[in-house]
Amino acid sequence: MKKLTLRFFYYHSWANKQLMEHLSKLPKEIINKEINSVFPSISQTFVHMYAVDELWFLRIKGKSVNSIESKQFKTIQEINDAFTHLHKEILEFLNLEDDLERTVVYSNTKGQRFSNSIREIIYHIVNHGTYHRGNISAMIRQLGYQGISTDYIYYLRNANKE
Template identity: 45%
Template sequence: MNEAYLQLYDYHIWANERLWNHLQSLPEGVFLQEVNLGFNSIAEVFGHLAAAEEVWFARMKEESPPSLAARSFANMEAARQYMNQLQTEHHEYLASVGDMGEVVTYHNTAGEEFQNSISEILQQVVNHGTYHRGNITTMLRHLGHKGIITDYIAFLRT
């Protein structure tokens, strides 16, 4: 059963990696270019994704989460290295979980208490990443560039 959840996180990593590779093929500066489409730049979206993923994984482990403030990246390589390290740590944690159905108790940023299973939180992380990769595609199109397919079915076909 845990294999299906690990596969979801593998998809998340794969989709981010495809996006990184696509961004690298574009003109230098696109990552930091101001777009003001909900986020001010692609760098800001990745800063938000990193912070959110750190918070959700701390909640899974019933630890005190770090700040939800977006991480700041000076360039794409710094962001990519940070996200790759984060995802490696999170994948290792998920592989060590005995029961993805285990329910954990955590508090949101307003201090309200919630309970969810590790699998539900993982689904949140993956869905959140998918949503924001869509934001990045919108930004790229706005800047005159093509997006890249990161659909789950494309992952399954590879």
């Protein structure tokens, strides 16, 4: 079960990198261009994704947090650097954690208490990222550019080549 959970998180990290690499080849101003979507820009979508990944990681580590200060990203490089650092920390933690079924008790942003296993939280992080990568892909198309697939099956095909 641990191996599968790690694989899903590796996928999450890989898919974000694929999307950022694709965006780095497009005009740099598109990440801050206002779009009528779930978030007002690609960069704001990444801000949200980063904040959620960080929030859940802090909860997994036992920190009592209800919200965190949002980072602001101006460039794809800033986004890539932030995610690379955070995901490295998360993967180091997960690799050292003996029990991914360990229960994490936390309060949501409304102060309600919940509990989930680390594994369930990681699956949530990955699923949340997939949803918002889809938002970003749609935004890229709205701006007149071709998207890139970040589907799990492409990750598996890529991972099996290595």
